[in-house]
Amino acid sequence: MKRPSTLTAYAFLYLVFLYLPVLFLPLFSFNSGTIVAFPIKGWTLDWYRKLGEQDTLIQALWNSLGVGTVVAILSTAMGLFAARAFVRYRFRGQRAAEGLVMLPLVIPGIIVASSMLVLFLFLGLKPSLLTVVLGHTFLALPFSVSILKSAFDDFDASLEEASYDLGVGVFETFRRVTLPVVSPGIIASMLVTFTVSFDEFVLAFFLSGNQPTLPVYIWSQIRFPAKLPNVLALGSILLLTSVLLLVLAEYFRRRSSASEVR
Amino acid sequence: MTDRNIIELRGVEKRYGTFLAASGIDLDLKEGEFFSLLGPSGCGKTTVLRMIAGFQEPTAGTVLIDGQDMEGVPANNRPTNMVFQSYAIFPHLNVGNNVAYGLRGKAPKGEIDQRVAEALDMVELGGLQDRGASELSGGQRQRVALARALIMRPKVLLLDEPLSALDKKLREQMQFEMRNLQQSLGITFVMVTHDQYEAMTMSDRIGVMFNGRLKQVDTPTTLYARPCDQQVASFIGEMNILPAQLLGEIGNMLSIDAAAFGRIEIERNPNVATSSKDMNIGIRPEQLEIAAEKPEDYPSTVQGTVSNAAFYGENIHYHIRVAGAEKPISVSVPNYFHTVDFKRGDAVWLGLQGASVIDLGTDTK
Numbered sequence: 008m009k010r011p012s013t014l015t016a017y018a019f020l021y022l023v024f025l026y027l028p029v030l031f032l033p034l035f036s037f038n039s040g041t042i043v044a045f046p047i048k049g050w051t052l053d054w055y056r057k058l059g060e061q062d063t064l065i066q067a068l069w070n071s072l073g074v075g076t077v078v079a080i081l082s083t084a085m086g087l088f089a090a091r092a093f094v095r096y097r098f099r100g101q102r103a104a105e106g107l108v109m110l111p112l113v114i115p116g117i118i119v120a121s122s123m124l125v126l127f128l129f130l131g132l133k134p135s136l137l138t139v140v141l142g143h144t145f146l147a148l149p150f151s152v153s154i155l156k157s158a159f160d161d162f163d164a165s166l167e168e169a170s171y172d173l174g175v176g177v178f179e180t181f182r183r184v185t186l187p188v189v190s191p192g193i194i195a196s197m198l199v200t201f202t203v204s205f206d207e208f209v210l211a212f213f214l215s216g217n218q219p220t221l222p223v224y225i226w227s228q229i230r231f232p233a234k235l236p237n238v239l240a241l242g243s244i245l246l247l248t249s250v251l252l253l254v255l256a257e258y259f260r261r262r263s264s265a266s267e268v269r
Numbered sequence: 270m271t272d273r274n275i276i277e278l279r280g281v282e283k284r285y286g287t288f289l290a291a292s293g294i295d296l297d298l299k300e301g302e303f304f305s306l307l308g309p310s311g312c313g314k315t316t317v318l319r320m321i322a323g324f325q326e327p328t329a330g331t332v333l334i335d336g337q338d339m340e341g342v343p344a345n346n347r348p349t350n351m352v353f354q355s356y357a358i359f360p361h362l363n364v365g366n367n368v369a370y371g372l373r374g375k376a377p378k379g380e381i382d383q384r385v386a387e388a389l390d391m392v393e394l395g396g397l398q399d400r401g402a403s404e405l406s407g408g409q410r411q412r413v414a415l416a417r418a419l420i421m422r423p424k425v426l427l428l429d430e431p432l433s434a435l436d437k438k439l440r441e442q443m444q445f446e447m448r449n450l451q452q453s454l455g456i457t458f459v460m461v462t463h464d465q466y467e468a469m470t471m472s473d474r475i476g477v478m479f480n481g482r483l484k485q486v487d488t489p490t491t492l493y494a495r496p497c498d499q500q501v502a503s504f505i506g507e508m509n510i511l512p513a514q515l516l517g518e519i520g521n522m523l524s525i526d527a528a529a530f531g532r533i534e535i536e537r538n539p540n541v542a543t544s545s546k547d548m549n550i551g552i553r554p555e556q557l558e559i560a561a562e563k564p565e566d567y568p569s570t571v572q573g574t575v576s577n578a579a580f581y582g583e584n585i586h587y588h589i590r591v592a593g594a595e596k597p598i599s600v601s602v603p604n605y606f607h608t609v610d611f612k613r614g615d616a617v618w619l620g621l622q623g624a625s626v627i628d629l630g631t632d633t634k
Contacts, residue, residue: 163355165354166357166360168324168344168353168357169351169353169357169359171324171343171344171345172322172349172350172351172418173350173370173417173418174345174346174375174421175345187361190361
């Protein structure tokens with residue numbers, strides 16, 4: 008059979024095309040020359056060392072970490088209630104509601120960003136980290152809802168009923184049964200939504216005003232060729248962190264699915 | 270068992286849109302009784318159980334527990350506890366914390382620990398407090414679910430298909446254990462099951478449900494001997510149903526002309542009515558005599574051919590083709606000393622006594 012081998016070659020080329028540019032990023036971050044091109048002049052860790060000396064960069068990093076954390080908490084909390092309602096109950100307009108929650112995944116970011124900017128200005132909210140948080144929560148909600156929906160799908164509804172049956176009220180049941188059982192899903196959702204916010208550029212660019220998040224800061228630095236290797240070093244760190252967070256999130260998401268199967 | 274009613278259902282109905290999951294349910298359950306709701310899946314038995322537990326509100330009628338109207342009383346305030354079909358063991362808690370769950374914050378810690386130990390001893394899981402929920406076998410999960418419900422000292426214990434997840438051997442063992450437990454505690458057990466043998470071996474009384482209606486409520490022996498219609502007759506055990514002509518009646522006795530078996534005197538079944546000459550009778554497979562020679566001492570005998578034979582170990586099942594009967598007659602013979610052994614195609618005689626025939630009448634009374 009010839010076909011499988013051509014398919015394998017195609018798949019291989021596809022992956023190379025997809026990931027090779029990404030691998031250049033860390034490669035050039037160790038290049039001692041300032042020009043991003045082959046041949047590589049020499050190896051250095053200077054670009055990484057210099058990162059710590061830049062105050063505006065550190066400030067942007069803190070901005071991103073803060074926004075990411077708040078977004079993770081907000082969207083996961085909202086996603087938790089939405090996901091439980093979607094899985095547990097059947098109600099009028101359910102499909103429409105589920106579709107609307109997922110909509111941010113398919114609307115072009117630039118449209119969302121510009122319309123949000125108009126909306127916030129109309130409401131008298133100046134672009135700041137607060138507006139970035141609001142925008143990112145909107146963007147991250149579909150991720151937390153879909154992760155938590157799969158956590159609730161695997162959650163036997165009779166566990167909550169057993170708790171009511173044993174004389175425990177609705178709120179205490181939520182605290183003593185629902186939260187602990189879906190906690191791997193909650194952790195996975197927080198990690199993913201944090202990453203979504205941390206890496207997001209378009210909304211942050213429109214809504215951050217004079218408080219740039221890290222991606223916005225990086226974009227502003229790209230204009231200065233001398234700073235480029237520095238940006239590459241920073242980008243490499245972000246890449247590694249994002250991958251680690253997503254792997255961790257996937258681990259927790261799978262654990263939440265596995266816990267009920269036994 | 271006492272004569273006091275612990276649960277009373279009065280005209281209970283549950284409607285989902287146009288679908289009637291349960292309707293016209295009137296039922297009195299005695300204190301200390303083991304009661305089973307038996308029926309095929311989708312007959313509404315679980316709906317009735319969940320209305321007693323408080324997970325569903327009836328759309329009409331009243332549920333009284335210990336004389337109290339339960340309308341608007343949520344599940345967490347009812348004096349009932351439930352063993353769920355999935356057992357619903359909390360996966361994040363160990364055995365001890367699962368069993369203690371309902372007592373937390375409601376009793377001092379020392380008392381809780383003592384009651385947990387007692388409850389676990391009762392279900393023969395003594396000392397397993399620290400075992401994780403995921404390390405339990407199916408049978409152990411069931412025992413934990415029982416202990417967790419019984420520790421609350423409920424007035425009524427509700428069991429939703431409690432044995433369906435267990436394998437056959439364990440299921441039979443648990444039937445006896447649960448019956449013993451119920452009798453020593455004196456608590457009312459209400460069990461939902463689709464398994465007629467389970468219902469018959471464990472229950473004081475059984476309520477048979479079809480299509481959302483409670484067809485008959487009786488002891489296992491009465492249900493078996495005096496079913497109220499063909500549906501109940503064929504659901505509880507196996508039953509040969511044959512058409513018959515009513516010839517006459519004297520007091521409690523009916524004289525009939527049954528298909529294949531001819532003239533025979535049978536006892537009237539008080540649970541059915543006969544409104545025309547055309548009626549039905551039922552014969553249990555184990556009530557028929559099968560022999561190679563024409564059996565004596567039987568008022569009715571008929572000759573037939575073996576169309577099928579199945580060996581079950583403790584007994585043998587035959588299908589016998591008989592002139593005058595549409596379907597083959599099922600016969601079940603105990604495997605006494607391995608003496609009975611007919612093959613397909615053998616000519617045999619069937620013998621029938623009037624006392625073995627069940628009057629199925631024409632209507633349910």
